[in-house]
Amino acid sequence: MNCLTGGNVKNPTRLSKLYVYQKVIIVFTALIIPVYFVNLLMNMMGQSFIKQEYTNSILSKVQFYSNQLDDQISFIRNQQLQAVNDSDLQKLNFLSGTLDVFEEIQLVNRVKERLSTIQNSSEYLLNTGVYMKSFGRTISTQNGINKLPNQEYETISKLYSNSKESSIYYQDGRLFFIESGNNSSVIVYLELSVKKLEKTLDQLVGNYGYSGAFITNEDFSYYVSAKQEDAIVNRIHDNFSKEQNLKNFDSRILKFGDQSYRITYNQISTLGLTLFSYVSQDELTGSLKKFNVWLLIMSIISMAIILVFSFSVKLMIHNPLKELIAAFKTLETDNLDILIRPKNDIEFGYLYRSFDRMIEKLKQSIQQNFEQKLALQHSELKQLQSQIKPHFLYNGFFNIYMMCKAKDYERVATLAQKLGSYYQFVTRSGVDEVPFAMEYRHAMDYVEIQHIRFSNRIQVVANEIPDACKHLMVPRLILQPIIENTFEHAFENERHGGNIHITVTCEKNSLCICVEDDGNKLTDDSLHSLQEKLLHSSHVLEKTGIINVCRRIQLEYGPNSGVFVSRSLHGGLKAEVIIHFNYGGGSDV
Incomplete structure (x- = not known):
């Protein structure tokens, strides 16, 4: 076992926390991405090649027109010199x-x-x-x-x-x-003829919309252009005038505003002029947009393939597993009313059928356990009812006798009514759960009886219970044994009397009943001993009232509910009865 639980165990990575279908999709995506990028690279190389061809074509046209114009002007100049x-x-x-x-x-x-x-x-x-x-x-x-x-x-x-x-x-x-x-x-x-020159220049770039061509001298003091674009000409002038040794012909990219232009030039030696052409890159690569469209279509198709594959894997693998996991999570909430019968004989059919067989067996086991638990609760309640001490009844009748002798008939009537109500509630055997208002009223009846018994030496301060908890269904006899424990152990032989404080709070799905006293008989050892007994109430053989109440509540509402004791701020014992109704076994409104 040591070799399995030693310090070499690594923390799980994020990948290991993913679902199976997510891992499959990641692997599939990792395989398809290289194919996509190969196509992308081929498309980019093709575009680059075509752009270069366009550039070479424009450069060739500029050279052709400038050479043709140079030849024409050379011939004219020779004619002029001969004429002189x-x-x-x-x-x-x-x-x-x-x-x-x-x-x-x-x-x-x-x-x-x-x-x-x-x-x-x-x-x-x-x-x-x-x-x-x-x-x-x-x-x-x-x-x-x-x-x-x-x-x-x-x-x-x-x-x-x-x-x-x-x-x-x-x-x-x-x-x-x-x-x-x-x-x-x-x-x-x-x-x-300037118009003829402009027409020739227009033929040079006439196929492009955002383009132009012009002839200019070295200092750009004048130019002949088919399209009047002074801003672009000035930008070209600013860019090329900085160069000392301008090549006879060249081609380059020039950024102007939001547009990029392909600038191509060639010198006309006869005239001492330079022929410039500019074409928008968007115009040059306009036909390449089709490639970009096809690339976009391929990207969309690739994404669609991944999505369809993901949906298929999710539908065929993840959803059945998710349904099985959801069934297990439902089972964790103690809900056994769930079946996941396969609709057809798929690969998960065996798992589904095995799960359903397991549920059936669990239902049988829980039914048997529930019957045993119910029988135990009845036994605990009967035992608690049987713990009514005869001298409590004798003391009640003796107090009635003494008050009759003293002709205190009003108190006699009150005590008789409280005793009757008390024993009617205690001896009722047909109902295991009652509204909390009835349980609280029974506890107050017991307080009234004890108040008379102790000749008003013990004062009980009890607040009104919140309306939200009056109709909560709780087990019978969970509050009166706690108060009885206080009377017996804190004030049984106390002549100076004392005080008992009872508060009830209700928040969300939890009910808390707190009983505190200011007695001085509680030692730290006895408090610790009682805490240990309540902590292990299911294994304690003692059947006293407070242990009995704690065991019954925990059987009904889970280990987080029960009776919890501590030292009160008043000096005596503080006993809290806590019930969490969202455990699944109890009733709530």
Whole structure:
């Protein structure tokens, strides 16, 4: 036995306290979770791959459009540079004023043809023109030949005079290439079609809603954009202007507000500009939402499988076990009116049938034990009734005789009535339980008789019983023997008299009757001896009234009920009769 109950026994873990079906569900969940996470990992890897493909696709498109635009502009620029050095243009510029009309017209027409050739060489050109200082005119494909001053020359002259370092100029939504020769006496200018550029940029990101593309210079002083998103452009400028050595092309993520954008750029070397595109990540991964939906569906299905499995295990294993455990708990409350006959021949059928057979045997054993207990209670009650001492009756009649001699007829009537009521209650044999109000009244009758017997030397203070306990059914003769014990042992030979205090309290399902006296005959040894006898009342052979009452109450209401004695605050004995009606064997209202 020592090896089984030694110090090596470990405390039960939380897992061991779980129900069987809970453990099965935990194991099943532990097995299905890795499968779920493998699918989740595959989905994440697939999404990552597709996102990378989208990024590569956007980068390729940006490179393609920027290279195409670079080629177009390179061709146009070459045409412009050739036009600056064109022989007809140079001749017209140098010999203007010395040529005859016919020759001048021929040179002008050839210059116009050259400008038209350049104009028709690219769809990005809106206007091609030339200014010749000595000729005093501008020639353009859009406005023809105009004498100075004119609006077209003023626009070109103003742009050219403000900055001669760059060949590209932007003002009021218009974009120009301006090249000069012969100390600025000849200026060839090309106006690019901003709308055509915007259309090209729109084709770059036209398939996406939250997106855009723009061409800008190094300091972002101007930009051409199909969609006017100044806030995003400024954010891109703030982010990229910090970098000293910007790559020729790259792609990265930029956070802006609640949105994340894929920023892709490529430099256009011919123009000295950079082509930027931005696309919302939600737009890029919009098609991937289907994967997320399927992942959600798979998660829901996995949860549903776990729930269905849990419900099945609970239905097939836990509920039958729970029903069996509930039956055992009901049995612990001494309720034998329970059967759990199996509805069909399931695995738990044998357990159910065995339980029912055990209940039947218990009922038989308890019936036999109850009959023995009932017979014992009757025997105890009869014995208590038989303990009525003859001299108590003789003293009563003697007191009646003496009061008759003294012609105290009123007290004679009272004593006779109390004696009659007392013996009527004591000798009644048909009822084992009575309302507590009747039991209390019988005890008060006994107090009145003893009050007369002791010539008013003993005062009894008894309070009114609470209404809540008047109708409680209690065993007969449980209070009067306690009071009788006080009269006999505390004041039998006491000439100076004494006091007895009787209080009754009733709380919830418990009744407490307290009887205290102020006698001085109770020693500590006798108190301890009485406590031991009451503690083991079922094994004590003594059949005195107080022991008898304690045994009867415990037989009826359990070991927590009975008679409990201690030293009273008044100096004598304090006896408490306590009955707990919720034990299961007694009656209560």
